[in-house]
Amino acid sequence: MCIKKDLQQNIQIGDVFIFEAENDWISKSIAFLTHSNVSHAAMLYLPEALVEMGLSGIGVNRFTLTDDAKQRTVYILRRTPEKPTEPLYQAAKKYVDAKTIYDMPSLFFLAGLLIYKGIRPTKKLQKITDLILTKVCKELDVLINYKLHPEETYFLVCSQLVYQIYEDCGQDYHLKIQNGLLQNKTADVGEFRIVDHLNLLKNHDNQKFEANQYLNETIQETDELLAEQLYSALQDIEDNDFLQLNSWHPTFQKAKDFFKKIETLLEKIEMNIPIDALFVTPVDLLKNCPNLKQIAKTKIKWIP
Numbered sequence: 226m227c228i229k230k231d232l233q234q235n236i237q238i239g240d241v242f243i244f245e246a247e248n249d250w251i252s253k254s255i256a257f258l259t260h261s262n263v264s265h266a267a268m269l270y271l272p273e274a275l276v277e278m279g280l281s282g283i284g285v286n287r288f289t290l291t292d293d294a295k296q297r298t299v300y301i302l303r304r305t306p307e308k309p310t311e312p313l314y315q316a317a318k319k320y321v322d323a324k325t326i327y328d329m330p331s332l333f334f335l336a337g338l339l340i341y342k343g344i345r346p347t348k349k350l351q352k353i354t355d356l357i358l359t360k361v362c363k364e365l366d367v368l369i370n371y372k373l374h375p376e377e378t379y380f381l382v383c384s385q386l387v388y389q390i391y392e393d394c395g396q397d398y399h400l401k402i403q404n405g406l407l408q409n410k411t412a413d414v415g416e417f418r419i420v421d422h423l424n425l426l427k428n429h430d431n432q433k434f435e436a437n438q439y440l441n442e443t444i445q446e447t448d449e450l451l452a453e454q455l456y457s458a459l460q461d462i463e464d465n466d467f468l469q470l471n472s473w474h475p476t477f478q479k480a481k482d483f484f485k486k487i488e489t490l491l492e493k494i495e496m497n498i499p500i501d502a503l504f505v506t507p508v509d510l511l512k513n514c515p516n517l518k519q520i521a522k523t524k525i526k527w528i529p
Contacts, residue, residue, distance in 0.1 A: 232521055233273070233290045236301060239313035240269040241387055242525070243511045245298040250452035251331060257459050258338040261508035263300070266384040268317060273528070276317045278386040280329050283320050283379075287528040296524040302510065302517040304391070308398055316393040320379055320386065330364040331448045332357050334382050335455065337504040340480045343416035348466045350458040351476055354419075357451055358479040360444050365486040369493065378494045381503070388505045389498070402505065403513045419480050422470065 246256035246264035255264040267277035267286075274287045330336075339354050381389060391400045446454070458464070487500050510517060 232301075232523065236269055236272075236520075237303070238269050238271070238310040239304065239308075239391075240520070241302040241304075241510055241517060242267045242269065242275055243300040243302065243507050244525075245300075247297065250449055250456050251335060254335055254452050254456045254459065255338065255506075257456065258335070258342045258344075259506045259508045261506075261511070263507040263511055266387045266507045266510055268313070268387045268390060270314065270317050270321070276321060276386070276390075278329075278381050278383045280331050282329070283323075283381075283386070285321060288525050289528060291524045291526045293524055293526060296526045299523060299525045300511055300519055301521040301523065302514075303520050304398070304400070304516055305518045306516075308394075312394040312398065313390060316390045319393070320381070320390070323379055329382070330361045332361050332451060333365075334504070335452065336361040336483060338506070339455075340419045340483065341501070341504055343413050343418055344459070345416055345462075345464070346467050346470075346473065347458065347461070347464045348468050349461065349464055350455075351468055351473060353451065353454045353458050355476055355479060356444055356446065357455065358476070358483055359442055360448075360451065362479065362482055362486055363444075365483070365490060369486060369490050373494050380490055380494060380496055384505045384507050384510060385503050387510065388502065400510065400514050401516055402509050403515060419473070419477060422473070423477055423481055423484075 243263050244265040244267070245262050246252040252264040256262055265277070267275040270276035270285055273289065274285050276283065276285050278284075336357050339357065344350055344354070388400055391398045444451075484500060487503070491498065491500075511519075
């Protein structure tokens with residue numbers, strides 16, 4: 226226990242905490258799509274509190290490091306070379322003090338990963354991808370139509386919050402992702418990336434498949450059930466029921482609508498960030514960022 230006490234005393238504001246995936250289906254699907262064992266990221270904001278983005282907005286949550294094997298595993302990273310921590314605290318405080326978007330779609334990050342990462346073009350996977358994109362687009366419409374105040378609102382997800390805090394502190398603080406944002410730029414054999422095929426949809430607004438017409442679909446499944454079905458489809462390597470590329474055109478349309486809604490939302494709240502920055506992954510920070518050095522692997526316990 227003394228070792229953990231010493232470690233807690235030596236961590237500093239700005240240290241990045243990367244969490245191993247929990248046993249829920251959303252976490253497991255994120256880890257699978259990113260070829261990793263991690264699914265969440267946060268940053269040390271106060272000596273015993275992390276700033277992190279959850280589904281209901283930003284939060285500052287107290288914790289302690291522990292030897293309890295039942296608790297969640299976390300990797301603690303520190304930027305090298307080290308920089309003064311006050312700018313990081315102030316950059317984080319801006320997000321903490323601001324009102325955040327509520328009711329963030331819990332499947333939002335998964336939807337982005339399904340578009341950017343390599344997937345097998347099976348019928349089963351297309352069906353669940355369509356359902357997830359449809360549900361997320363419907364929920365983004367709710368956010369777009371909500372009365373947001375640009376000067377008080379930010380649209381961020383967990384890993385991107387950490388990445389953006391460092392970006393806001395200027396060039397000397399930037400976190401460099403090897404090979405740029407969004408690792409796995411090319412798909413493995415037998416896979417393809419939806420994002421690479423969106424240019425097949427020319428004259429986006431004049432498609433026979435009318436934009437948004439699918440949003441009238443009623444989806445009965447909960448987010449967790451959809452994530453479970455997705456994980457099953459991703460895991461099923463024996464499924465060889467592949468679809469031709471033209472069969473994926475409705476899915477490509479949904480993906481384009483997904484991007485269009487994100488652009489609309491970012492414009493509405495006056496956030497000038499690239500869309501792909503929203504999908505910086507926890508494993509990008511853990512393994513693909515040369516100026517983040519791991520200083521510990523330990524367990525973490527939340528304090529009510």
